[in-house]
Amino acid sequence: MNALSLEADAHAGVVALDLVGLKCPLPVLRARKALRALAPGELLIVRCTDPLAAIDIPHLVNETGDALEGQAHDERGLVFHIRRRGS
Structure with missing residues (x-):
């Protein structure tokens, strides 16, 4: 997956967003755009390497009212699991 790719699994309601290599403010801007495109209840998985994303x-998610279901840091960067809020 390249730095701007978006992969969706329509059957599972899961969208993966690879933002590896992007610097602030791009990860949060791309995540916001991807969240807007999701249906209520769908899951967005964001992977990024920008350390400021841990704050942003x-x-x-707090600002949009969506749910941050998980946040992790591994050798490849940060991973966030965000559930789109209901309508």
């Missing part, structure tokens, strides 16, 4: 993504 949770702030975005």
